[in-house]
Amino acid sequence: MAGRFLPLNLVLGLLLASLTASAPLVLGESRLRRRDAGQSCSDASMNALPWTAQDFDFHSSVTFSTPAHQIVGGWVSFSLRNPALPFAMSCFASSSQLQEFFYGDQWFSCSAPPDAATVSEAEFRFDRATGRFDISQNWVCPDADPQSRITFNASGTTTVPLDCATSRWQNGNWSTGHVYSTESVECGLLNVTIVPNDLEAWS
Numbered sequence: 001m002a003g004r005f006l007p008l009n010l011v012l013g014l015l016l017a018s019l020t021a022s023a024p025l026v027l028g029e030s031r032l033r034r035r036d037a038g039q040s041c042s043d044a045s046m047n048a049l050p051w052t053a054q055d056f057d058f059h060s061s062v063t064f065s066t067p068a069h070q071i072v073g074g075w076v077s078f079s080l081r082n083p084a085l086p087f088a089m090s091c092f093a094s095s096s097q098l099q100e101f102f103y104g105d106q107w108f109s110c111s112a113p114p115d116a117a118t119v120s121e122a123e124f125r126f127d128r129a130t131g132r133f134d135i136s137q138n139w140v141c142p143d144a145d146p147q148s149r150i151t152f153n154a155s156g157t158t159t160v161p162l163d164c165a166t167s168r169w170q171n172g173n174w175s176t177g178h179v180y181s182t183e184s185v186e187c188g189l190l191n192v193t194i195v196p197n198d199l200e201a202w203s
């Protein structure tokens with residue numbers, strides 16, 4: 001997107017420079033409610049968010065339908081909440097790439113609800129082995145005067161501290177037509193906070 005950069009960008013750059021050394025944060029429910037009813041979209045955007053990836057889930061399963069045939073899948077899902085916006089984006093990805101399923105090398109798109117109050121695109125990537133989790137989002141504030149609309153584009157990185165359990169089951173008396181074995185990984189849901197380490201604004 002071409003456009004005229006605002007002096008604002010410099011201010012944000014300085015503000016965000018001091019936030020880049022952020023440690024991974026996972027907040028409890030009470031701190032997630034701090035979105036002020038009075039805070040405008042532009043104010044929230046300029047206050048550097050942060051995002052919440054709500055109910056972050058990773059799970060996977062490997063099922064052998066016969067000793068020689070496997071069905072594999074890994075899934076990531078969460079709701080992306082940006083305190084500047086009145087709606088959440090739905091983020092979902094699936095993979096069949098053994099062993100880790102997600103390698104942090106591919107961006108997956110999130111989707112806005114059909115009745116979203118403004119335009120926003122968001123994407124994420126995830127590395128299962130290290131927990132590295134990247135978010136990128138752009139948005140236009142719905143409350144702004146159409147003549148002076150500012151587009152924001154922010155990105156951030158954190159580490160998701162997944163706590164997972166693996167369960168294995170094998171059919172001790174397997175015969176054709178029955179599942180031979182399954183191995184599934186389930187992780188507790190997390191609300192993950194991501195502070196932008198880069199935020200641009202232009203009109």
Ligand SMILES: *[C@@H]1O[C@H](CO)[C@@H](O)[C@H](O)[C@H]1NC(C)=O
Nearest residue numbers: 121122123136137138153154
């Ligand atoms: C934000 O800007 C960067 C760099 O221009 C771009 O690669 C990225 O796709 C943008 N993010 C979104 C969600 O549009």
Ligand SMILES: *[C@@H]1O[C@H](CO)[C@@H](O)[C@H](O)[C@H]1NC(C)=O
Nearest residue numbers: 171172173174175176177178
């Ligand atoms: C194993 O399966 C066969 C055929 O279904 C059955 O006849 C046999 O009793 C089973 N054995 C055990 C130990 O469950």
Ligand SMILES: *[C@@H]1O[C@H](CO)[C@@H](O)[C@H](O)[C@H]1NC(C)=O
Nearest residue numbers: 029032033054055189190191
């Ligand atoms: C995440 O936050 C939401 C909203 O406060 C809450 O309903 C949910 O239970 C939280 N989930 C976890 C895993 O803490």
